[in-house]
Amino acid sequence: MTVQEFYEEVGGDYNEIMTRLRTEERIRKFAGMFTRDESYKALVQCINDGNAEDAFRAAHTMKGMCQNMAFTRLYQSSHEITEVLRGKDLESAKQMLDVVTTDYNLVIAGIEKLLA
Amino acid sequence: METMEKDTILIADDAELNREMIKFIFEEQYNIIEAEDGEQAINAIMENSDKICLMFLDLLMPKKSGLDVLRFMNDADYIDYIPVIMITGEATDETDEKAYEYGASDIIYKPFAPNVVMRRAKNIMELFEHRIYLERKLEKRTRQLRESREKLERNNEFLINALSSVVEFRSLESGEHIQRVKYFTQLFLKYIMKMYPQYGITNEQAILIVNASALHDIGKIAIPDSILLKPGRLTAEEFEEMKKHTIYGCELLEKFKQEDNEFYHYCYDICRHHHERHDGNGYPDQLKGDEIPIWAQIVSVVDVYDALVSKRVYKDPFAVEEAARMIMEGECGIFSPEMIDCFKLAKQELFAVTEGKFSFADVMVK
Numbered sequence: 001m002t003v004q005e006f007y008e009e010v011g012g013d014y015n016e017i018m019t020r021l022r023t024e025e026r027i028r029k030f031a032g033m034f035t036r037d038e039s040y041k042a043l044v045q046c047i048n049d050g051n052a053e054d055a056f057r058a059a060h061t062m063k064g065m066c067q068n069m070a071f072t073r074l075y076q077s078s079h080e081i082t083e084v085l086r087g088k089d090l091e092s093a094k095q096m097l098d099v100v101t102t103d104y105n106l107v108i109a110g111i112e113k114l115l116a
Numbered sequence: 117m118e119t120m121e122k123d124t125i126l127i128a129d130d131a132e133l134n135r136e137m138i139k140f141i142f143e144e145q146y147n148i149i150e151a152e153d154g155e156q157a158i159n160a161i162m163e164n165s166d167k168i169c170l171m172f173l174d175l176l177m178p179k180k181s182g183l184d185v186l187r188f189m190n191d192a193d194y195i196d197y198i199p200v201i202m203i204t205g206e207a208t209d210e211t212d213e214k215a216y217e218y219g220a221s222d223i224i225y226k227p228f229a230p231n232v233v234m235r236r237a238k239n240i241m242e243l244f245e246h247r248i249y250l251e252r253k254l255e256k257r258t259r260q261l262r263e264s265r266e267k268l269e270r271n272n273e274f275l276i277n278a279l280s281s282v283v284e285f286r287s288l289e290s291g292e293h294i295q296r297v298k299y300f301t302q303l304f305l306k307y308i309m310k311m312y313p314q315y316g317i318t319n320e321q322a323i324l325i326v327n328a329s330a331l332h333d334i335g336k337i338a339i340p341d342s343i344l345l346k347p348g349r350l351t352a353e354e355f356e357e358m359k360k361h362t363i364y365g366c367e368l369l370e371k372f373k374q375e376d377n378e379f380y381h382y383c384y385d386i387c388r389h390h391h392e393r394h395d396g397n398g399y400p401d402q403l404k405g406d407e408i409p410i411w412a413q414i415v416s417v418v419d420v421y422d423a424l425v426s427k428r429v430y431k432d433p434f435a436v437e438e439a440a441r442m443i444m445e446g447e448c449g450i451f452s453p454e455m456i457d458c459f460k461l462a463k464q465e466l467f468a469v470t471e472g473k474f475s476f477a478d479v480m481v482k
Binding site: 016019020021022026029030033034036037039057060061063064065067068069070 | 130131132133134136137140174176178205226227228229230
């Protein structure tokens with residue numbers, strides 16, 4: 001799988017990431033780091049625990065990484081959940097978590113194929 | 117403090133990926149230290165403060181937030197030496213304003229273009245480096261100026277002492293009268309400033325007055341040996357000539373007149389008026405009361421005291437208590453109530469010098 005194909009599959013912006021990171025090798029390296037990051041896991045855990053504050057921080061971190069990686073689709077859903085968590089609205093966050101999970105799994109699956 | 121090569125960039129962000137995004141931009145040219153939370157960031161600053169030339173700081177981090185780190189840097193004075201670039205996902209006026217208020221140099225929003233980050237980082241580092249360089253230069257210059265001023269003051273004091281000793285030397289006195297007058301003047305000024313703040317004498321003025329007091333008898337240089345060195349009481353006529361040392365002193369000073377120099381005026385007033393009396397019966401101008409400048413009044417009373425307790429060819433020294441009584445009861449000179457008050461306050465310290473219990477020479481060396 002090429003990097004461009006990967007970005008198309010996960011709903012990312014290939015051109016943007018290439019202008020910033022310049023080499024596909026570097027993009028692959030950063031994608032590997034993305035899979036190792038535990039923010040998503042922390043987000044799920046904190047929402048289940050009812051810990052809005054830490055859930056907010058996890059969502060915020062995830063959103064920031066998506067901005068850096070130009071994962072547009074996951075950025076959008078993590079941005080929305082970040083904003084409801086900023087307002088400590090755990091109920092809405094729970095409802096939005098499914099979308100985030102779908103988008104996240106799509107990215108992770110894509111990265112696995114990319115690095116395979 | 118010597119400037120050492122600062123070559124380290126500190127990156128504080130809880131996500132490895134975000135740190136890496138910055139790291140890859142700079143790692144070829146700089147050492148990189150990473151911090152995963154606010155606490156690690158603070159520790160890294162304390163351990164490497166002399167090496168860090170720039171810090172990237174995430175706002176939202178576990179344990180201590182980016183703002184906590186900035187607050188620490190303010191409290192511990194790191195903020196003036198380590199430039200901070202905040203990294204944030206979204207622009208909110210509130211956090212931006214806070215970050216700038218806490219001393220952040222710049223804010224960069226995700227996602228960022230590496231060459232723009234590099235350019236902004238270099239600009240900020242240059243700015244800081246230049247500012248620190250200028251501050252150090254200014255510090256050094258200020259220190260040099262202070263040192264040369266102190267040297268000048270010491271030289272000045274030396275010259276004044278040398279000049280004023282010329283008269284004493286000629287009259288074959290011990291040479292310590294001048295030193296005592298200076299010290300007594302300083303003592304009196306201490307009490308005047310404490311008890312009579314209305315005179316508005318500042319510490320700087322006091323130093324000038326003390327130095328000026330050394331020159332009070334400079335006019336005696338113009339008094340003939342036959343009078344100055346006469347081993348016995350002076351005739352009325354000789355005494356009239358002797359009194360003119362106040363005028364001669366001023367004539368001498370006027371040759372080097374510095375109208376706008378405070379020190380000149382203290383010297384002039386003290387030379388001319390240190391034999392005036394509170395009741396107007398002194399010389400040369402028969403000034404009375406407040407007409408006599410306070411600095412001349414001070415030198416007048418300490419000069420009289422020192423003369424009373426010193427041995428002269430025509431008299432034995434008076435005991436200190438007796439001299440004090442004569443001054444306070446108006447038997448030797450008439451002084452203002454303020455001067456008498458200060459005399460009472462300073463009395464024991466004057467006695468200590470006269471009775472040799474106290475080596476004032478040590479104190480005068482400044």
